[in-house]
Amino acid sequence: MKRMSLGLLAGLCLIAAQHGPATAQSAAFGDGAGLALWAQIHEVFAHPRCSNCHVGEDHIPLWSGAHYGGDAARPHGMNIHAGVSRDGAETLPCATCHSTQNVDIPHGPPGAPHWALPPIEMQWAGRSSREICEQIKNPAKNGQRTLGDVADHVGHDALVLWGWNPGPGREPAPYSAAELVGFILRWDALGAPCPAE
Numbered sequence: 001m002k003r004m005s006l007g008l009l010a011g012l013c014l015i016a017a018q019h020g021p022a023t024a025q026s027a028a029f030g031d032g033a034g035l036a037l038w039a040q041i042h043e044v045f046a047h048p049r050c051s052n053c054h055v056g057e058d059h060i061p062l063w064s065g066a067h068y069g070g071d072a073a074r075p076h077g078m079n080i081h082a083g084v085s086r087d088g089a090e091t092l093p094c095a096t097c098h099s100t101q102n103v104d105i106p107h108g109p110p111g112a113p114h115w116a117l118p119p120i121e122m123q124w125a126g127r128s129s130r131e132i133c134e135q136i137k138n139p140a141k142n143g144q145r146t147l148g149d150v151a152d153h154v155g156h157d158a159l160v161l162w163g164w165n166p167g168p169g170r171e172p173a174p175y176s177a178a179e180l181v182g183f184i185l186r187w188d189a190l191g192a193p194c195p196a197e
């Protein structure tokens with residue numbers, strides 16, 4: 001009796017050994033493809049040309065990168081404070097200096113229509129990949145958008161497109177707007193998995 005159950009156990013172990021890894025592998029592969037797409041999306045979102053506007057509750061845009069004299073993000077020069085309006089309405093409006101297009105002078109203020117910080121719940125600067133991933137899927141935090149709407153925004157919004165045309169000296173965001181749209185749609189189709197951290 002004891003021997004039989006041991007044999008049965010051994011048999012079950014053998015079946016598990018044969019089938020277990022294959023199942024685990026395909027699950028990991030499915031998530032792996034989605035996570036690889038998220039890594040590319042995150043590479044863009046975390047790039048200074050994007051995250052320097054997607055800042056938090058201090059309402060202060062950031063400067064960073066070689067053009068600004070160093071990689072570390074620091075507060076926008078000249079004591080700029082966007083206020084709760086996020087466009088400086090209560091202080092010095094962004095549009096005082098940032099027009100609807102770039103100026104062709106080194107270190108001149110870049111421009112695109114409606115230059116402003118995004119709503120506070122769209123903060124990316126200082127947040128982990130997982131946090132940004134969870135919030136971009138959350139309609140309460142992404143401007144009531146489906147991921148299809150997020151992709152559409154990325155493909156058409158003037159402030160997003162500025163990230164690939166940032167004016168003289170500034171390093172553009174990686175990939176292209178069209179590639180980012182593709183990443184988001186394919187990531188969505190794979191269930192939009194988020195990384196562990």
Ligand code: HEC
Pocket residue numbers: 048049052053061062063064067068076078080081082086087088092093094095096097098106107108109110115116117166170
């Ligand atoms: C007094 C003029 C002035 C005002 C007002 C101003 N900016 Fe700027 N901003 C600049 C200049 C000049 C630069 C470019 C500096 C450089 O290239 O060295 C700049 C650059 C930037 C950048 C580019 C950072 C990057 O990553 O390349 C962002 C983002 C930005 N400003 C956001 C804002 C926001 C948001 C507001 C309103 C709350 C604002 N600015 C108000 C003058 C201004």
Ligand code: HEC
Pocket residue numbers: 044045049050051053054115116117118119122135136141142143150153154159160161162163164173
């Ligand atoms: C000049 C500031 C500025 C820059 C630079 C900027 N954004 Fe934004 N972003 C905004 C504002 C303002 C909104 C809010 C607009 C809305 O919701 O319709 C926003 C909203 C978004 C949203 C909507 C969903 C969400 O949860 O955030 C996405 C996606 C986005 N931006 C992507 C990008 C990407 C990608 C880049 C860089 C290639 C970028 N943005 C650069 C100002 C900026």
